[in-house]
Amino acid sequence: MLKYSVRVLTAMLLFSVAVFCGDTPKNIIFMVGDGMGVHYVSASVLTMEDDQFTRFTTSGLSVTCSADALITDSAAGATAFAIAKRTNNGMISMLPDKTILKTVLELAEEKGYLTGVISTSSITHATPACFYAHVESRKMEYEIAEFLVDSGVEVAIGGGTKFFLPEGKGGERNDAKNIVATMKEKGYEYFDNVKELKEYSGDKKILSLLASNGLEKAHDRDYTLGELSSKAINRLSNGENGFFLMIEGSQIDWAGHANDQEYAMGELEDFNTALKAVLDFAEKDGNTLVIVTADHETGGMSIVEGNLDGSGMEMAFGTGHHTPVLVPIFSYGPGSEKMTGIKQNTDIGEYLRSFYK
Ligand SMILES: [Zn+2]
Structure with missing residues (x-):
């Protein structure tokens, strides 16, 4: 009898260890290809030699509607990921009645995880903003910049100096606030060029603003989203804590708005460099969940x-x-098997948040 109980207990223990290790990743990298419907992914898979999408082991589809529209904008779209609730188009991580809920990144910070945001738009643009700011309108980029100061984010890389620096000092703020200086006082190392960013090997928090507004188009830049992603992963993975990193390829959307094939292909190639950096890390690490x-x-x-x-x-x-057509979900790593079938955009947010509750 005792022997039996010991066996059962051991089996239960092993099972729970297996479940725990199998489903709970140490790190989460969440990537958004803004505007990236299935046809964009098809363009990559069908024409690019170094396509990375085929490396994913799990795929599904997502419904993208917002609280007040069949066709969402990026603010309501990213709000669904960040707070797992739908809001009205234009609103940044608050409910339609302006109730503020903590974002997945804020929850991760509270739990002691390191966090990061990277985008090829201004870092105050709708998608990245939804992870660390709460405002009524995506147009409030000067206010959004101030949210970054106390966000706790360890790495923030993108464009947007105009929203951080005062008039006369390289920016367009007319309230004389210098958000870069404030963040330096808070312990951030600041980089306004890629060379210095890439050379930095210290352990301070990183703020890097590489353009006045959005970054240049991928074809016009001499660095890739992959290089920025590698830099962030390098900084975030050097401690014992796990990390949550959001990476956005912002300009796939801008190419779509412009109906510009060459622009779209350039941004897709750039997004692939980030996928490669992320998947190479996740493969080696073995304990990182990647959702795209x-x-x-x-x-x-x-x-x-x-x-x-x-x-x-x-x-x-x-x-x-x-458009409101369903968009793809790709995932890799521990816990990836949950992201199959047809999900609501809020389901993805709920799943991301479940690791930090
Ligand atoms: Zn758009």
Whole structure:
């Protein structure tokens, strides 16, 4: 009898250890291809030699609606990921009645995880803002910049000096506040160029603003989102704590709005460099959950022409705005098996938050 109980107890213990280790990743990297519907991913898979999407082991689809519209904007889209609730288009991580809920990044900070945000737009743009700020309108980028000061974020990389620096000092703030100086006082190391950012090997928090507003298009930049992602992962993974990192390829959306195939392909190539950096790390680490999705589709893009070898691909666009078509979810690593089937955008947020409750 005793022998039996010991055996049962041992089995239960082993089972719970297995479940715990299997489903609870140490690190989470959440990536958003803004506007990246299935056809954009198809363009990558069908034409790019170094496509990374095929490396994912799990896939699903997401419904992208907001609280007040079939067709979401990026603010409501990212709010669904950050607070797991739908809000009205334009609002940043608050409910339609302006109730503020903590974001997944704020919950991770509270639990002692290191956190980071990277985007190829201004770091105060709708998608990244939803992870650390709470405002009624995405247009309030000067206010959003102030939220970064006390966010606790260990790494913030993107564009947007105009929202951080006062007029006459390289920025466009007319309240004379210098948010960069304030963040330096709070212990941040500041970099306004990639060379110095890449050379930095210290353990201070990192603020890097690489453009006045959004970063240059990928084709016009001499650095990739992959390099920025590697830098952030390097800084965030050097401690005992796990980390939560949000990476956005912001300009896939802008290319969609512009109905510009060449622009879209450049941004997709750039997003692939980030996927490679992230998946290489996750493979080596073995304890990192990677989830990649989009907040909505942009441009009603479809592929209407092309050769079997991937050459001659032609995109056609149905609109200059967003569409409500389902977007893909890709995941890799411990816990990835949950992100299958058709999810609501808020389900993805709920799942991300479940690791920090
Ligand atoms: Zn858009």
